[in-house]
Amino acid sequence: MKRYRIEQKFKTLAAFLVILILLPYIISVFVNGVNIAAEDGGGAFYVRVRVPDTEEADGIAEVDWTEYLAGILARDVPEDTAPEAMKAQAVVIRTQIYRELEQSQDKILTETWLSRAQLQKQWGQGEFQANYQKYTDAVEQTDDTVLVYGESYAWTPFHQSSIGKTRSAAEVLGTEEYPYIAVRECPLDKEADEEIQTAAFTCRQIQELCREFLVAAADGEQAEQGYSFEDFEILSADSAGYVKELRIGETVCTGDLFRDALSLPSSAFSFAEEDSSEEEGAGQETVIKITTTGKGHGLGMSLWTAEQMAEEGKTCDEILAFFYEGTQLRTDMPETDLF
Numbered sequence: 001m002k003r004y005r006i007e008q009k010f011k012t013l014a015a016f017l018v019i020l021i022l023l024p025y026i027i028s029v030f031v032n033g034v035n036i037a038a039e040d041g042g043g044a045f046y047v048r049v050r051v052p053d054t055e056e057a058d059g060i061a062e063v064d065w066t067e068y069l070a071g072i073l074a075r076d077v078p079e080d081t082a083p084e085a086m087k088a089q090a091v092v093i094r095t096q097i098y099r100e101l102e103q104s105q106d107k108i109l110t111e112t113w114l115s116r117a118q119l120q121k122q123w124g125q126g127e128f129q130a131n132y133q134k135y136t137d138a139v140e141q142t143d144d145t146v147l148v149y150g151e152s153y154a155w156t157p158f159h160q161s162s163i164g165k166t167r168s169a170a171e172v173l174g175t176e177e178y179p180y181i182a183v184r185e186c187p188l189d190k191e192a193d194e195e196i197q198t199a200a201f202t203c204r205q206i207q208e209l210c211r212e213f214l215v216a217a218a219d220g221e222q223a224e225q226g227y228s229f230e231d232f233e234i235l236s237a238d239s240a241g242y243v244k245e246l247r248i249g250e251t252v253c254t255g256d257l258f259r260d261a262l263s264l265p266s267s268a269f270s271f272a273e274e275d276s277s278e279e280e281g282a283g284q285e286t287v288i289k290i291t292t293t294g295k296g297h298g299l300g301m302s303l304w305t306a307e308q309m310a311e312e313g314k315t316c317d318e319i320l321a322f323f324y325e326g327t328q329l330r331t332d333m334p335e336t337d338l339f
Contacts, residue, residue, distance in 0.1 A: 159296025
């Protein structure tokens with residue numbers, strides 16, 4: 001009888017421990033719904049992401065939410081980024097994703113990310129855990145924090161480095177919808193890695209790359225004649241110094257359109273002429289040297305300046321307030337219909 005009572009006590013104790021362990025999970029499912037349930041029972045949250053090379057028949061994979069954000073963060077900034085700058089970028093990424101989900105019908109995310117397996121291969125087993133922890137810490141320490149303007153998720157563009165000033169969305173896009181994307185002085189960007197780059201193209205190469213929007217492309221005679229250095233003229237620049245409009249022959253286009261067509265690092269550029277022979281006996285063909293300053297579109301947060309600010313002691317909140325002045329940091333935005 002005594003042995004029976006001891007066995008009963010052990011069973012009761014075991015049952016109590018099981019309930020104690022499962023209680024957080026049960027509460028989480030009750031409050032948040034079944035989407036919070038993880039495949040491994042760890043309580044992780046999964047999102048649906050479109051992956052072209054996934055084994056899933058519909059091209060959709062379920063990815064752990066923290067792993068997804070950390071993987072995008074690892075794609076955007078290096079592992080030695082200052083913690084406060086990395087946290088600022090985590091908030092920027094989360095805001096972009098929430099904004100995308102709010103506007104999406106199927107709630108399927110499309111942003112590419114680096115998986116744990118890819119990062120482990122990139123860093124090696126010895127450095128993987130320490131490096132990866134930096135990204136997950138940035139995600140978890142900014143838990144659900146986003147930037148909002150009014151009652152909507154803010155538009156949070158970013159770039160690697162400006163030309164010393166970031167650009168105004170009103171000037172670039174012609175709309176007052178994003179007053180918080182304004183010109184910001186970033187003198188430290190002038191010292192950024194690969195801040196100034198030079199590329200060379202023949203006039204014929206440029207004509208081919210820009211054929212979709214060149215007036216001459218539709219005119220057989222002028223298209224055959226081609227362009228000379230005199231056909232390239234910068235007409236105007238915005239207040240930050242990026243090319244706003246340029247002329248190519250009879251066509252006037254934006255600096256951003258030209259940058260995209262030639263895959264230039266930036267739309268802050270200048271032209272210089274250089275004569276060169278493609279091969280012996282081919283004669284002289286005009287080569288245009290294009291010198292660019294900065295990396296990226298120049299809108300929103302400069303990752304280079306954000307890093308310098310963090311190293312000077314600025315916090316994540318201060319960095320974001322500088323680049324997106326007028327927005328607010330919030331953690332209480334409604335998640336209804338986002339996932």
